Amino acid sequence: MRLIRYLFLVLLAICLVVVATANLGPVSVTLLPNDLATYSGFQVTAEVPLYVVGFGGMLLGLLVGFFWEWLRESKHRSVASRQRREAARMQRELDRLKADKRRNDGHDEVLALIEQNGSAR
Incomplete structure (x- = not known):
């Protein structure tokens, strides 16, 4: 070729x-x-x-x-840029949620929320 x-x-x-x-x-x-x-x-x-x-x-x-x-094509580039930023934000949120889940592993989520609210008082 x-x-x-x-x-x-x-x-x-x-x-x-x-x-x-x-x-x-x-x-x-x-x-x-x-x-x-x-x-x-x-x-x-x-x-x-x-x-x-x-x-x-x-x-x-x-x-x-x-x-x-x-x-x-400028409108397509702006949409792609916005979608990249949104994907990066979602990835950061997913990583944060996974880290929270690892910290609370073995604990009941409801009890963890109650403990958090109780310690916040």
Whole structure:
């Protein structure tokens, strides 16, 4: 299975290199449309190879997708965190009850409660 994964990655890398070398021509990338740029007085233009635009778009799409998924799963993470805290609290309570039972082993629980209430007076 590892061999298949490495073979796939090598083929993907070869395809990306072929696409990049086929699209070396420069293109002009502008930040804002012309009408908005003249209105705002802010215009940024860059000359970059076409493959940079394509790969940059894919990378930006991946980052936006990862961020969107992280936001979407935040409620699941908060529920899991709350359940972990509750499980830890229940485990502590169980350990305390087991320790109490070991201390009172051989004694009747009702008598132990009566003795506790009698000694508390």
